[in-house]
Amino acid sequence: MPDEMKVDVLAVAPHPDDLEIQCGGTLAQLAKLGHTVGMIHMTNGEPTPRGTLERRMAETAEAAKILGVAFHEVLDLPNRELMDTLENRYKLAATLRKYRPRVLMTMYGRTVTASPDHYQAQLLCEAARFYSRLTKWDDRFGGYPPHTIDHLVYIPIMVSAEPLQLQWKFAVDITDTMDQKLAAISAYKSQFDGERAESILHRIRSISGANGGVAGVKYAEIFGADRPVRATDPLSIL
Numbered sequence: 001m002p003d004e005m006k007v008d009v010l011a012v013a014p015h016p017d018d019l020e021i022q023c024g025g026t027l028a029q030l031a032k033l034g035h036t037v038g039m040i041h042m043t044n045g046e047p048t049p050r051g052t053l054e055r056r057m058a059e060t061a062e063a064a065k066i067l068g069v070a071f072h073e074v075l076d077l078p079n080r081e082l083m084d085t086l087e088n089r090y091k092l093a094a095t096l097r098k099y100r101p102r103v104l105m106t107m108y109g110r111t112v113t114a115s116p117d118h119y120q121a122q123l124l125c126e127a128a129r130f131y132s133r134l135t136k137w138d139d140r141f142g143g144y145p146p147h148t149i150d151h152l153v154y155i156p157i158m159v160s161a162e163p164l165q166l167q168w169k170f171a172v173d174i175t176d177t178m179d180q181k182l183a184a185i186s187a188y189k190s191q192f193d194g195e196r197a198e199s200i201l202h203r204i205r206s207i208s209g210a211n212g213g214v215a216g217v218k219y220a221e222i223f224g225a226d227r228p229v230r231a232t233d234p235l236s237i238l
């Protein structure tokens with residue numbers, strides 16, 4: 001039986017820098033609160049115009065360190081060609097069984113003007129979450145035993161050409177970790193240097209600030225839940 005570990009939150013996205021941009025503040029906040037958080041980059045993100053594999057992996061490690069997460073892993077699925085195939089579902093489900101998260105987070109929505117990998121990643125995560133709990137199929141998942149993931153949390157893409165149909169949403173106050181989020185994004189110098197860095201940081205501040213305005217805090221990230229957020233004491237979430 002392979003080594004296993006258990007984590008509270010596993011965040012999964014196709015490219016190194018996706019999670020930092022979309023939910024870096026929340027990942028840092030969760031880690032700060034003492035939760036075990038892992039980041040899974042489904043591909044190594046290369047090739048890109050200014051990146052190299054070695055440089056991108058160093059940036060990925062630096063960003064994870066800045067956010068304070070317990071671990072990160074880069075899977076060997078193909079950048080630019082990520083597809084919701086059975087083989088890829090098995091690979092991702094094996095990773096979910098290996099880390100056994102209570103909560104799975106993944107990007108939500110189609111990036112119609114950018115990489116199609118993001119939507120395929122959503123489909124893969126939804127399928128792999130289901131496959132993770134199935135019995136009598138361990139041979140497909142490297143021998144890892146079944147694991148049921150309690151919650152799938154959607155990270156809506158920041159800018160979408162179409163409305164996102166998220167029925168249940170919640171906001172995380174990232175005011176205390178906003179600087180970590182910006183620093184983690186800045187670690188990707190192969191992707192964001194000079195004007196590009198200025199532009200992405202401006203957009204992140206603006207969007208997080210606008211989300212914060214809606215949520216009644218300075219900066220926030222907004223997520224979708226797979227079912228209504230429950231509370232025995234409603235005041236605990238108000």
Ligand SMILES: [Zn+2]
Nearest residue numbers: 014015018115
């Ligand atoms: Zn991406």
